[in-house]
Amino acid sequence: MAEPIVRTSRLCKSYYRDSLEIPVLRNINLDIPEGAFLALMGPSGSGKTTLLNLVAGIDQPTSGSLTVAGEDMSRLNDRDLARWRSRHIGFIFQFYNLMPVLTAYENVELPLLLTPLSRQERRDHVVTALSIVGLADRMKHYPRQLSGGQEQRVAIARAIVSDPTVILADEPTGDLDKQSAEEIMTLLSRLNAEFGKTIIMVTHDPRAADKAKVIRHLDKGELDE
Amino acid sequence: MKVFKLIFKNALRRRLRTFLTILGIALAVMAFGLIRTLIDAWYSGARAAAPDRLITRHAVSIVFTLPIAYRDQLLKSDGVEKVTHAAWFGGVYVDPKNFFAQFAVDHTTYFDLYPELIIPPDQLQALADDRRGAIVGRKLADRFGWKVGDPITLIGTIYPGTWEFVIRGIYTGRNPDTDETTFMFRFDYLDETVKQDWPGRAGQVGWYALKISDPRRAAEIGAAVDARFRNSWAETMTETEKDFALNFIQLVGAMIVGLRIISYLIIGVILLVLVNTMAMTIRERTSENAFLRVLGFRPFHLIGLILGESLMIAGFGGALGMVLLKLGSTVVGVAVGGYFPGYHTDLLNYLLCVIIAFAVGCIASLFPIQRALRIRIVDGLRVVD
Numbered sequence: 001m002a003e004p005i006v007r008t009s010r011l012c013k014s015y016y017r018d019s020l021e022i023p024v025l026r027n028i029n030l031d032i033p034e035g036a037f038l039a040l041m042g043p044s045g046s047g048k049t050t051l052l053n054l055v056a057g058i059d060q061p062t063s064g065s066l067t068v069a070g071e072d073m074s075r076l077n078d079r080d081l082a083r084w085r086s087r088h089i090g091f092i093f094q095f096y097n098l099m100p101v102l103t104a105y106e107n108v109e110l111p112l113l114l115t116p117l118s119r120q121e122r123r124d125h126v127v128t129a130l131s132i133v134g135l136a137d138r139m140k141h142y143p144r145q146l147s148g149g150q151e152q153r154v155a156i157a158r159a160i161v162s163d164p165t166v167i168l169a170d171e172p173t174g175d176l177d178k179q180s181a182e183e184i185m186t187l188l189s190r191l192n193a194e195f196g197k198t199i200i201m202v203t204h205d206p207r208a209a210d211k212a213k214v215i216r217h218l219d220k221g222e223l224d225e
Numbered sequence: 226m227k228v229f230k231l232i233f234k235n236a237l238r239r240r241l242r243t244f245l246t247i248l249g250i251a252l253a254v255m256a257f258g259l260i261r262t263l264i265d266a267w268y269s270g271a272r273a274a275a276p277d278r279l280i281t282r283h284a285v286s287i288v289f290t291l292p293i294a295y296r297d298q299l300l301k302s303d304g305v306e307k308v309t310h311a312a313w314f315g316g317v318y319v320d321p322k323n324f325f326a327q328f329a330v331d332h333t334t335y336f337d338l339y340p341e342l343i344i345p346p347d348q349l350q351a352l353a354d355d356r357r358g359a360i361v362g363r364k365l366a367d368r369f370g371w372k373v374g375d376p377i378t379l380i381g382t383i384y385p386g387t388w389e390f391v392i393r394g395i396y397t398g399r400n401p402d403t404d405e406t407t408f409m410f411r412f413d414y415l416d417e418t419v420k421q422d423w424p425g426r427a428g429q430v431g432w433y434a435l436k437i438s439d440p441r442r443a444a445e446i447g448a449a450v451d452a453r454f455r456n457s458w459a460e461t462m463t464e465t466e467k468d469f470a471l472n473f474i475q476l477v478g479a480m481i482v483g484l485r486i487i488s489y490l491i492i493g494v495i496l497l498v499l500v501n502t503m504a505m506t507i508r509e510r511t512s513e514n515a516f517l518r519v520l521g522f523r524p525f526h527l528i529g530l531i532l533g534e535s536l537m538i539a540g541f542g543g544a545l546g547m548v549l550l551k552l553g554s555t556v557v558g559v560a561v562g563g564y565f566p567g568y569h570t571d572l573l574n575y576l577l578c579v580i581i582a583f584a585v586g587c588i589a590s591l592f593p594i595q596r597a598l599r600i601r602i603v604d605g606l607r608v609v610d
Contacts, residue, residue, distance in 0.1 A: 058519055058602040079523060086521025093606075097516045101234035111520050113228065 003070065005166060005198050006032035006055055011064035013050050013221075024050045026221040028064070037192040037199045039212035046218040048202040052168050055200060056089050057081045069165040086114045090159030094171035096151040098143040104130065104154045105139040111162045129157040132195075133187060149180030156187060160197065167191065169201040173208045185211040232533040239506070243538060246502040250542025250585070251549055253495040254578050258550035259557055260488045261574050264481055266565035267474050273402040274466035276440040278338065279447050281433040282469070284460035290429035291459050293416075298453060304446040305435045309334035312412065312431035316379030316388060318369070325365055327379065327408040328431075329415040332358075338436050341399040348373065348394030356414050358393035362405035366395050368559075377408075384419060401569070435463070492581055495542075499589035503535050507593035514597045515605025524598050528590075531597060535590035536583065543582025547575055 011028040014021050025047045032038055040048045053059040055068055057076065066073045069088045076084055098107045108129055112122045130136050133153040143151050152172060159167050169188065173181035189211050191197045201212060209215050217224040236243055281299065283289035290312070299308045314327035332352055336342055344360060351373075352358040361371060371377070377390045390410055398405045412430070420427040437446050447463035454461045464472070474481065507514070514527055554570040561568055 053603050056519065058606075082518065082521050082523045085519065089519075091516075091519050093516075097512065099231075099513060101238055102231070106231075110517075114521050114526075 004031035005034040005036070005069060006030065006200070007065075007067045008054075009065045011051075011054065011066055012062045013047070013054060013059070014062045024221050025054075025061075025218075028223050030216070030223060032198065032200065034198055035192070035196050037189070037211070037213045038201065039209035039215045040200065040202045040218060041204070041206075041209055041215060042218035044204075047221045048218050049170055051218065052170055052200065052202050055166070056091060056168050057085050086111060086162065088165040090162070090164035090167040092152070092155050092159050092167065092169040092172045094174040096143070096148075096155045096175075098151055098154055098158075100143050103140050103142055104135060104146065104157075107143070107154055108157045108161050111158060115162065125161050126157075129161040130154075132160065132191075133157045147180070148176050149183055152176060152180070152184050153187065156184070156191075160191060160195075165198065167197050167199045169199060169203075171203055172201060173203065173205055181205065181208060228529065229533070232530060232537055235506075235510075235530065236534050236537050242502060242505070246498055246538055247542040247545060249498045250495050250539060250582070251545035253491050253498070254543055254546025254582060255549040255553050257488050257491045257495075257581065258546070258570060258574050258578050259553055260484050260491070261577065262554055262557075262568060262570045263561075263565065264484055264488075265571065265574065266561075266568040267477070267481060268470075269402045269565075269568075270404070270470035271467045271474065273341070273400060273404065274470055275341075276443070276465065276467070277437050278466040279435040279437055279443060279450070279463050280466055280469040281435060281447075281450055281461050281463040282431070284451070284462040287432065289459070290426075290431060291433065291461065293428045293430050295433065295454065295459075295461070296430075299433055299435060299450065302435075302446065302450050302453060304437050304439060304442050305450070306438050307334065307338055307436040308433055309338045310412065310430035310433045311335065311409075312415065312429070313383070314379070314381070314408075314410075314415070315383040316381050318377070318379055323369070325368075325406050325408055326404075327410070329412040330409045332409075332411045332413075335409070335434075336360075338434050341403045342396045343399055344394050344396045351393040352411070355391060355393055356411060356417075357390050359390040359408060359410040360394040360396055361392055361409070362407050363395055363397045364405040365408060366392070368406070371395075379408075384415065384423075386418075386422070388418075401571075434466070492585070495581070495585050496589060499535060499539055499542075499585055500592060502538065503531070503589050503593045504596070506534070507531060507597050511597075511600060511605050511608040515600065515602045515608070518602050519606070527597050528594050531594050532587065532590045535593070536586035539582045539586030539589065543578055546582070547578050550575070550578065 008028045008030045011025060012023065013025040014023045016022070028051065040051065042048050050059065054061055054066055057068070057073055071084060099110070102110070105126055108126045109122055112125055117125065127136060130139055133156050135150060135153050135157065138146060138150060143154070146154065172188065173184050176184060185208050188199055188201065192199050201208070203209050281291070283291055293310065296308055296310060299305055309331050311328045311330045314329055316327050318325070336344060336349065348360070352360055359377065366372065371392055373392055373395060375392045377392060379388045379390065381388050396405070416427055435450070437443060443465050450463045451461050517527065550570060558568045
């Protein structure tokens with residue numbers, strides 16, 4: 001059996017307010033196989049985004065082990081983590097996080113600036129990614145000239161442009177109307193089904209979660225069994 | 226897309242704020258440059274001084290005169306090759322606002338000691354042929370539209386009355402620092418008139434200029450000259466032309482120090498303006514910078530973006546400031562040219578402006594860089610822009 005793409009063992013995360021420990025995640029044991037589409041659900045404050053941040057390597061666990069794409073995250077320093085993220089992680093946010101001064105094309109191109117790709121190669125990648133999300137005709141548009149759904153599709157194109165190992169989506173439909181949310185979920189499903197992308201999605205929306213292959217619930221920092 | 230393009234687009238995000246910051250930097254750079262130019266202008270006389278010339282004046286003050294009879298004794302002094310003399314005239318041309326320096330000079334020797342004043346031989350001859358003749362600097366002639374042959378009337382203040390002159394020559398300076406704003410006329414014209422109207426003031430000169438054989442012996446020769454006239458009724462003070470010019474500057478030393486302080490304060494103002502802009506900018510982009518780090522951008526990438534933006538704003542401000550400085554320098558130069566003949570912004574001052582703009586751009590980015598790097602990614606992502 002193949003190694004899971006994400007494996008956590010007794011993973012804990014606490015925050016501290018002065019000397020007061022506030023546990024956010026408690027003993028999370030989770031294996032996510034390659035090609036999975038996992039939805040993490042749970043009430044606000046249950047630790048969903050924190051778990052996503054840990055998997056993305058932008059936060060550090062308090063204890064336990066975390067392996068993502070074969071890399072023991074505790075062994076990476078900040079510099080290695082940055083390099084690792086650019087290679088393995090595509091991130092989609094609730095509020096898109098597009099650069100307002102850059103066009104759709106330039107926003108999608110951003111992650112590729114960290115790679116040794118030539119200008120033409122970058123162009124090929126960007127055009128492909130924007131075509132996949134159906135925005136090849138909006139390349140020169142700025143975020144303010146796009147609808148919310150289109151902005152999120154640009155963000156998805158940016159997340160997949162460098163062909164990452166894992167796509168992490170934090171409430172990707174949280175700021176969208178029903179129709180746009182449906183389109184985004186269909187797109188994510190396509191990425192998972194057609195391109196074999198591993199997707200871990202945090203959501204409050206049961207309709208969005210239904211698109212995932214697996215749904216797990218977090219409550220008060222504990223994962224359902 | 227190049228990173229430079231991103232920097233440029235970032236800088237133009239808040240166009241009004243960026244424009245006002247650039248304008249603020251530009252005005253400050255211009256003010257800094259003008260003040261530095263003014264300070265330099267004060268020193269232009271010292272820069273133009275020849276090392277082989279000494280100035281002998283009254284030991285008490287330049288306002289006291291020396292007897293013309295000293296001339297022969299000075300010529301006998303060891304190491305002194307040539308001697309000439311001059312006197313401050315202090316006349317008014319049409320309006321007191323039209324200030325320029327006027328000297329009565331010994332036309333037979335003066336221009337021999339000051340070879341940096343270039344005068345065509347025929348004009349020198351014309352001066353020799355006309356007791357009321359005058360030689361004026363090129364800039365002064367241009368200022369009032371004078372040409373050779375024009376009659377000029379000055380109203381005397383130190384020597385009251387109406388004084389008539391005819392311009393017989395126009396000199397140009399050999400070096401950029403040579404004063405081209407002086408009005409010089411024949412000492413004998415002054416002295417003969419003084420003999421008639423104020424006999425007690427006749428035969429007096431303002432100062433002597435001595436050409437010495439060896440500049441390395443300047444101190445020794447000067448001391449010997451002063452020793453010669455010690456205990457006379459008009460003791461002398463002899464110093465190099467440079468020291469003579471610097472002594473004038475010392476009279477306004479406090480003002481120059483004040484101007485220097487103001488120029489440094491202006492740099493501080495530039496810095497604060499840009500620091501403020503960059504701090505606001507980076508605070509507004511907290512989540513964006515955090516997101517760039519999520520994408521894999523490393524601290525040095527963020528440093529490059531922030532430093533680049535700061536340098537770009539400072540650079541545009543500095544460049545605009547230098548254009549304004551060039552224009553302002555011309556305007557101010559015309560306005561104060563009579564008082565500061567050496568007023569012109571030299572390359573060094575422009576270079577100083579470039580260095581300051583660069584330094585300000587670098588320093589102003591330090592605090593925003595520190596803030597952008599200090600914040601944890603997860604905390605930055607939570608900030609709502």
